[in-house]
Amino acid sequence: MIYNVSYVVLGGDHPGQMQSQENCPRVGERMQLGDLLVEIVEVRELMPPMGDFAYLHVTCRPVQAEQETQG
């Protein structure tokens, strides 16, 4: 399956990102969006899959600030 994923980042200046990927994004997973380290907080199917392609909308939160306060 190929996942067409739209990423949005809560409460920040990141404009969001779209990409195709072969792994399904999961809640709790951490990933890099450009220069920003984020954690996935929600994954929702935006449209039904077509053939081998799925269409997902992923909401993330930045984790860099949290790391800085813990450090």
Added chain:
Amino acid sequence: MVSVEFLKKIALFSGLSDDEIARIGQVCQEIVVNRGDVILEENAPSDAMYIIHEGMVKVLLEPGKVTPEALAAPAPTPLLSLGRGQVFGEMGLVDRGARSATVRCAADNTRLFAINRDDFLQLCEEDTRIGYVVMRNIAKDLSFKLRVRNLAWK
């Protein structure tokens, strides 16, 4: 030369056979761009769509051209980034309108495949099944992007 295996992973070509995808590959032209290069300019005439093979691009609205926020912005407003496997410029392929946004390269050695509109439409005329399937998939891609924009307003 673009590989069939890569194009099979692009949603725009979902539902096409390997032979049909190979015909698409024949009208793809590889372009390599670097960070900061402008690939499309807002309001410019459109003549091609692009598939991202490697790298990243940013979609930007120029100040003062569309929204009040953009009007007040001193620099282009970033709408989103597009990465591997994403397509841009397809609106112009469908409606022949001017570019709705500027697209700038965000990473060095970004590899794109450009599909010229006239070459593509000629292929669709020659093989109407390819035309039907790709146009249906372009509609789905635009629907996906519209749904994402709708969510951004909530």
